[in-house]
Every structure is written in C-alpha cells, then in structure tokens.
Amino acid sequence: MSTQNEADHHPDGATVHGTTDPIQILDADGTVLSNAEVPDLSDDDLVSMYEDIKLARQFDQRAISLQRQGRIATYAPMTGQEGAQVATGYALDRQDWLLPTYREHAAKYVHGMKLSALLKPLCGLREGYAIPDGVTVMPEYIPIATQIPQATGMAWGEQLQGQTDTAVLCHFGDGATSEGDFHEGLNFAGVFDVPAVFVCNNNQWAISVPREHQTASETIAQKGAAYGIEGVRVDGLDPLAVYAVTHAALQKAKNPADGERRPTLIEAVQYRYGAHTTADDPSTYREEDEAEDWREKDPLDRMRNFLTNEGLLDDDLEAEIDDRIEAQLTDAIESVEGATTHPTTMFDHVYDELPDRLREQQDELESLRKKYGDDAFHEVLE
Numbered sequence: 001m002s003t004q005n006e007a008d009h010h011p012d013g014a015t016v017h018g019t020t021d022p023i024q025i026l027d028a029d030g031t032v033l034s035n036a037e038v039p040d041l042s043d044d045d046l047v048s049m050y051e052d053i054k055l056a057r058q059f060d061q062r063a064i065s066l067q068r069q070g071r072i073a074t075y076a077p078m079t080g081q082e083g084a085q086v087a088t089g090y091a092l093d094r095q096d097w098l099l100p101t102y103r104e105h106a107a108k109y110v111h112g113m114k115l116s117a118l119l120k121p122l123c124g125l126r127e128g129y130a131i132p133d134g135v136t137v138m139p140e141y142i143p144i145a146t147q148i149p150q151a152t153g154m155a156w157g158e159q160l161q162g163q164t165d166t167a168v169l170c171h172f173g174d175g176a177t178s179e180g181d182f183h184e185g186l187n188f189a190g191v192f193d194v195p196a197v198f199v200c201n202n203n204q205w206a207i208s209v210p211r212e213h214q215t216a217s218e219t220i221a222q223k224g225a226a227y228g229i230e231g232v233r234v235d236g237l238d239p240l241a242v243y244a245v246t247h248a249a250l251q252k253a254k255n256p257a258d259g260e261r262r263p264t265l266i267e268a269v270q271y272r273y274g275a276h277t278t279a280d281d282p283s284t285y286r287e288e289d290e291a292e293d294w295r296e297k298d299p300l301d302r303m304r305n306f307l308t309n310e311g312l313l314d315d316d317l318e319a320e321i322d323d324r325i326e327a328q329l330t331d332a333i334e335s336v337e338g339a340t341t342h343p344t345t346m347f348d349h350v351y352d353e354l355p356d357r358l359r360e361q362q363d364e365l366e367s368l369r370k371k372y373g374d375d376a377f378h379e380v381l382e
Contacts (some may be wrong), residue, residue, distance in 0.1 A: 007256075024234075030303065047312055047313065052089075053239060056078065060082065062329055075277060075278045076277045078104075079273045079274055080271045083237060083242065083300065086110055089110030090105060096166060096250065098136065099141065100171050101147070113132075128181075144179055146171060148172060148179075149188065151196055155168040155194035159193075171199050172199070173200070189229065195254055198266065224264070229263050232245050236269050237270050239302070273294070303373055
C-alpha cells in the first residue's frame with residue numbers, strides 16, 4: 001500500500017494512514033505504484049475480482065434501464081462504487097457477516113446472494129429479502145445508519161460467544177456519519193473492542209448534501225480517534241488498495257498478531273457517478289461534469305489495465321467474461337420476471353394478528369379475484 005505522504009506501519013501488518021491522502025496501490029492508469037505492493041491474491045482471484053466488478057457495472061446499467069421501463073421499482077445505482085464493494089467482499093471469509101445499505105448490491109452478490117434475489121424485492125417479490133441458509137448477509141438497511149449499532153451488537157455477541165474467527169463488516173455512506181447511530185455504534189465498538197470493520201463509502205454526496213456540509217472534520221477516517229478506533233483512508237476507486245486495507249482490518253478484528261482484537265473505521269474515498277436513486281436528479285445540485293475528474297480513476301478501467309499489464313487479461317478472455325456476464329444477467333432477469341406471487345400476500349407479515357380493517361380489505365380483494373379471475377386481475381394491476 002502506498003500514499004504520497006508518510007504512513008505508519010504497525011507490527012500486525014496493517015497500515016495506519018496518518019495523512020489526508022488516501023492509500024493507493026494502483027495509479028489512475030492501473031499501474032502499480034513504485035512503493036506499493038500488490039495484495040497476496042492468486043491470478044485467478046485477481047481476474048475474478050475484475051469480472052465481478054464488470055458484472056456489477058453491467059447489472060447497474062441493466063437495473064436502471066429496467067426501472068426506466070417500469071419493470072422494477074426505484075433503484076439505487078452503484079456505478080463508481082462497485083469496485084470498493086467487490087473488494088471488501090473479497091476480503092471477507094465465508095463466516096464473516098456483511099451488513100449492507102440499499103446500495104451494496106455488488107457486496108451482497110460477492111458474499112453469496114444471487115443476482116435474482118437483488119431484483120426480486122424491486123419487482124414486488126418479498127422473498128427476495130429472505131437470506132438463504134449459510135449466507136451471512138443481513139437484509140439491506142434503508143434507514144440511514146441503523147445498521148451501525150446493530151453491527152456493533154452482532155460483533156459483540158460473536159465475541160461473548162467466543163467466536164474468534166468471525167468478524168462483522170458494516171457499510172454506510174458519508175451522510176450516515178451525521179446520525180447519532182454512527183457515534184453510538186462506534187463509541188460502543190471502541191469501548192468493548194468488538195471484532196467489527198466499519199466501511200464508510202464516502203461518495204461525496206448524501207443525496208443533495210455535499211460531504212463538506214456533513215462535518216467540519218478534514219476527513220471521516222479521523223473521527224475514529226475520538227472513539228479509540230484506528231481510522232484508515234483509502235482510495236475507494238482502487239480495488240486492490242480497498243482489498244488490502246479491508247483484509248488488514250479484518251485480520252486485526254479476528255486474528256491480530258498481538259492477540260488484541262480491535263475494530264477499524266475505513267473511509268473509502270470514491271464518487272457516486274449517477275443519481276442517489278432513480279427518483280433523484282443530481283443535475284439540480286451538482287455540476288454535470290463533476291464526475292468526469294473521478295472517471296479518470298475508474299475502478300473498472302484501472303483493474304483492466306492492471307491485469308493487461310500483468311499478462312492476465314487479453315481480448316479472448318475479455319470476450320469470455322462478457323459472454324458469462326450477459327448470460328448471468330439474462331438468467332436473473334428472466335427468472336425474476338417469470339416468477340409470480342399471490343396478490344393477497346401483501347397482507348402477510350404486517351401484523352402478528354391482522355386487524356379487522358385489513359382483513360376486510362383482504363376479503364374484498366379475494367372476492368374481486370373470484371369474480372374477475374386471476375388473468376383479468378393481473379391485467380388491472382399492470
């Protein structure tokens with residue numbers, strides 16, 4: 001790992017970044033910096049990481065298109081942030097827990113969720129929220145920062161049960177650092193030394209509020225010091241640097257060299273290329289060309305150039321990757337749009353005991369189905 005200024009190296013191998021310049025391994029063109037070291041990943045893992053980033057980019061574009069066609073509900077784009085999501089996912093072990101927000105589609109996929117499951121809730125299929133057995137992902141969080149104290153509690157629970165090989169990784173945005181849950185969660189984590197890694201995806205905007213209006217602190221990473229937690233600032237558009245920093249933080253949370261498990265706050269500096277959601281118009285609060293400077297450090301381009309320079313990627317392999325991605329996306333969309341759900345399931349799981357007013361509505365809906373038939377009923381809904 002490298003930064004333009006001096007960094008402090010701890011005995012456990014983690015790098016503590018003491019400046020405002022984010023840690024980098026790849027320059028903007030995807031070349032390994034002279035004083036940086038590529039993480040200990042196999043060639044297959046490096047290519048796989050690139051493929052997953054590219055899959056995430058294509059999934060994002062397809063999902064936006066589906067929403068514009070009215071085929072899915074409001075969607076939160078991740079383009080520009082998918083490199084950091086995939087990289088943090090690769091740093092996790094299978095037993096580690098992931099607590100995502102509504103934007104961590106790639107992180108959930110890498111940690112075991114199917115692409116179809118990411119689309120199902122957006123199509124009104126509530127089973128998409130169900131986490132398969134053996135997949136250590138919590139359902140996505142919509143309220144801002146709610147997951148932070150919950151991640152702390154889950155990590156503390158693992159610690160109390162003597163689980164020494166499990167950590168919790170929690171994603172959130174820069175806007176979440178203005179919420180009380182952020183301060184409470186990190187304060188508790190620091191006091192009790194819980195095995196957690198908190199990843200702030202600083203994409204520069206909390207909907208229409210810029211980062212500089214969130215805090216007077218020079219960086220978000222430095223906020224960790226107030227809670228006795230190490231803060232690390234990393235280039236969130238550099239997948240290799242994000243992986244290295246996250247891997248070191250997870251090792252410190254689970255198997256540190258000195259035996260003292262500690263949490264970490266990671267600030268991944270990145271940019272949200274598109275809108276906050278498909279219901280948002282970013283042109284009303286930021287310059288349209290603002291993203292262009294960030295696109296020069298695009299994570300997909302940097303990984304492609306790096307792999308090409310290393311002799312791990314050529315046109316033939318790129319074509320194979322493209323074919324696999326297209327097949328995966330097509331299968332996911334077809335399986336979701338081919339699924340059906342009974343209309344009355346909208347009343348399920350709202351209350352333990354259905355109130356009379358909702359039961360009356362459920363009965364009315366059922367009577368309409370019997371009168372007009374399912375085919376006519378679905379035509380009305382559409």
